[in-house]
Amino acid sequence: MIRLTGRGAAAVTTAVLAVSGLGAAGQTSARAQTNPRAATLSADLTCNIGDLGQTAAVLDGWLTPPGNSYDAPARFWLHISNLNLQAPFPIDSWNGTAWVDVSGTENTTFQVSGSGGAVPEQGALTGDLAGDWAPAVAGTHFLRVGGIEVTVNSAQAGTVVVQCVPNGRPRAEVLQVAAPYRGSWARPPVRGFRPGPWYRPGMILHRPVWDRPGWQRPGWHRPGWHSPPVYHRPVGPGGGWHRPGFPIHHGG
Structure with missing residues (x-):
């Protein structure tokens, strides 16, 4: 589950991290990652490693909304401070997408995406995912991470797609929208997160079997x-x- 540890838990400290591929024309964007509006979160996940099997994982980080008044679509940020897939080989690079489900006074889904660099063997993924969204209705919005899909690239294991499903329906953020966006914008269609046939609630994990090229x-x-x-x-x-x-x- 996601456990909220208090609003403004990070207080005033500022940590600026570079986020690859999130700026215009592929430029690097930067974001002050500690935001007094953000609540820290920790989510238990069930992750499927390609066709190799499943593992339990934990997502630590926070979801940062841009505010409670919107005169245009605004950028939401999901900071990943730790996502350990327990890969027994180094990862050269990765890119990922998370689905953020909205319920309450409005029901919809938007996506945040990003990428990251090298991760050592048994190391944890860290980085930032970002995406634009604008609430269309005033009131209380409940935001949760509905699913995560990560593609990892490794010289030893090739390209592996990882799907992660939160256990239960954890809440990541409560957004009180005072002034919603009334204009129109070309919002790209967003499909809901759909885990593959490997997933069913309450399933028993099948530990991954990793076959590394040259190690069979x-x-x-x-x-x-x-x-x-x-x-x-x-x-x-x-x-x-x-x-x-x-x-x-x-x-x-």
């Missing part, structure tokens, strides 16, 4: 990550499976 050798194993067992073809006229260290039983 019998007996390869890393703590917490499992390689599949190696079976030999049937032996003898009556068949029977043979595994190293086990006696061979012939049919008949």
Whole structure:
């Protein structure tokens, strides 16, 4: 779940982080990440690693709304201070999108996107996702992170798509809109977040099996990550499976 630890928990301290690919014409944008309006959050996630399996993860960070009055679409920021996918190899770069669901006086969804650089083996993703939205109705809006999709690129593992679903329906922010935006804007269509067929509520996690190019050798194993067992073809006229260290039983 997402636990709100108090509004303005970060107080007045300012931490400015560069965000790649969020400015006009691909320029780098920067944002004061500590905002007295933002509440810190921690969300328990279930993440699916491509077709390799699932793992539990935690998203730490905060969601920053631009204010409660809107005369134009404004930029919302989701800061990720920690998202550990427990990858047993270094990540060269990543890009991601999060779906922010809005309920309360208005029901809609908008997206925030961004990218990041290198992450060491077993390291955590950090960075910022941003996107434009404008409330059209005054009142209380409840914002939550409905899903996250990250594409990681690694020289050792190639390109892997990761989908993360929050456990339950956690709330990230309560936005009190005093003056909504009444104008029109060319808002791109936003599809709702749809996890793949791997996901069902209350599912049992299937720990990922990582096959790294050049590392597919019998007996390869890393703590917490499992390689599949190696079976030999049937032996003898009556068949029977043979595994190293086990006696061979012939049919008949």
